[in-house]
Amino acid sequence: MEFDPKTPQYLTSDKLSFASISANERWPVIITGAIDDLHRTVVGVNDDEKANEGKGITANLAKLKYELQHDRQLSPIDDDGHPDIASYNKELEQRGNPHWHDVPWLYAECYLYRRIESLFAMSKHWKGYDVFARQKMNTFKSSRPAVLELAARYRDIVIEAESGKAKDGKSAEEVEAAERLLFSEMCEICLWGNATDLSLLTSLTYEDIQKLQGSQARKESQKNIIVNDLDAAFDAMQRARREKKDGERRVDIVLDNSGFELFVDMILAGYLLSAGLATSVVLHPKRLPWFVSDVTPKDFSDLLSSMVDPQAFYTAADESGKTFPSLSEKEISDVKFLFNQWSEFHQDGKLILRPHAFWTAQGGFWRMPHDAPELFEDLKESELVLFKGDLNYRKLTNDAQWDPTTPFTEAIGPLGPKSGIRVLAFRTCKADVVVGLPEGEDEKLRALPGGGGSESRKWAWSGKWAVVSLSDGKA
Structure with missing residues (x-):
């Protein structure tokens, strides 16, 4: 904390900021999703010891959700053997053991995920389990049209670039101008990637780049x-x-x-x-x-x-x-x-x-x-x-x-x-x-x-x- 700027941080108690919405609305839903994921996995486990341990972690996740929704104090994270726990708990104490709904947003959100991880890290059978993995891969699979479109465009660009055709008959200035536009195209797709915006892919060809004309979709974005x-x-x-x-x-x-x-x-x-x-x-x-x-x-x-x-x-x-x-x-x-x-x-x-x-x-x-x-x-x-x-x-x-x-x-x-x-x-x-x-x-x-x-x-x-x-x- 001593190396942080003096400008105050956003607090979960600020009803006019997204910090409050996150703490009150988003975090309980995220924990519920984690509980549901683990429950679904535990149901398919044949090993009784592992299943019972999984049920115990589920109960602790439910306890965490209860504490959050009822504005309890943030409690020290149990030591799971990783050195960062001491730092988390020291800062918790320095911040005066705050409550969930009146705490710096950044600290509380990091604390939330670190505390979830500690439940698995301290277990015997569930170390390394990711309650979000199923959701991540399902989301990626649902991006199939964008993946296929971008893979095709990217392949064309790489093959043309490696063949040297992209530079044929062009001055150094024209080549640099085309490279600059392509760099911007690639970066903008990367920027908007979490929006899976296929409209950005419309101009990703060397033909358009050589004409130095971005698509209307790109201009809009x-x-x-x-x-x-x-x-x-x-x-x-x-x-x-x-x-x-x-x-x-x-x-x-x-x-x-x-x-x-x-x-x-x-x-x-x-x-x-x-x-x-x-x-x-x-x-x-x-x-x-x-x-x-x-x-x-x-x-x-x-x-x-x-x-x-x-x-x-x-x-x-x-x-x-x-x-x-x-x-x-x-x-x-x-x-x-x-x-x-x-x-x-x-x-x-x-x-x-x-x-x-x-x-x-x-x-x-x-x-x-x-x-x-x-x-x-x-x-x-x-x-x-x-x-x-x-x-x-x-x-x-x-x-x-x-x-x-x-x-x-x-x-x-x-x-x-x-x-x-x-x-x-x-x-x-x-x-x-x-x-x-x-x-x-x-x-x-x-x-x-x-x-x-x-x-x-x-x-x-x-x-x-x-x-x-x-x-x-x-x-």
Whole structure:
């Protein structure tokens, strides 16, 4: 806490913020879903000892839900052998042992998932069980149309780029302009990935890029990116490519959601490697089930496993018995192309998975230089560190009540100017905190229907609006 900014954080007691809605409405539903998932699994267990232990964990989840709904004090997390428990409990004490409905939102939400994990970590038979895994894979399976569409477009781009045809008869300026547009296309698909927005795929061909004409859908989506530093990010990567032509140029992606969003993150990683904008990509998942859908190492392997035999994965009957039409030979080939390319990148050490306990700590990233100095130093080796999603943005800014015109570079504190880290945040807005806006922009958005008016910043809760914010800590 001593390394956090002085700007106060959002509290679950603030009835005009999304923090209160999360605590009162979303969290009980999430715990109920976890209880239902575990119950369904326990029913199919033949080992009595394991089944009874599972029932005990279910009862403890129900107890947690009761405490939350009845505004009990947050209790110390039982020690499951991991060193972060001491830090969680120390901060709980420093915060005066608060109640669920009057506590900093960021701390309480991290505490919630860490406490759920401790129930499984302390068990004999249920260590590593992910109550959200079933939901993650079902969601990915439901994204079948988007996966197939994007796989086909991506394959065409890679083949054309590797053949050199994309540069035939073009000046260096024309090639760079086309690369810039393609970089923006890929990044915007990655940005909106958790919305599974197929409309963004309409212009993802070299034909359109060579004409330097984005689709109408892309232009429409760009209107909703209220801060957009993609051009500056591309410029930085281009400079690195020129200055370190034969050297190591690493990009890091601090991951957000699994399923289709992880799929588009992988698309972006593969594109950066294929296009020569990066020589390696380091992916940072969470080490434990987190915020329902965040990526764990197992989610990464599950994604690749689904692509080994896409026909089997996408045509298997769901839990209701519903069957699905077969994939065409081309669709199978397109998905396997991705699998083979990503597997090769992984085997060659160009695509690296690197979990770290800091990503599931209870505080913001202002604490990184002190709490995880080795991670902080490692990120300095990267040309670009891409932080995906709303939670990472909240942690970058300490989920604090900044004035929305506060510069992003200021709001991220020690990860900002002169840090040695080039930070790029991709975020669709799903929480109150937002920075880097032009004067008057917040007021304009609040004045829209459902925008919240003078009372709240409701426009920032829905995911309709996005920010792409760069802080060049290497400048």
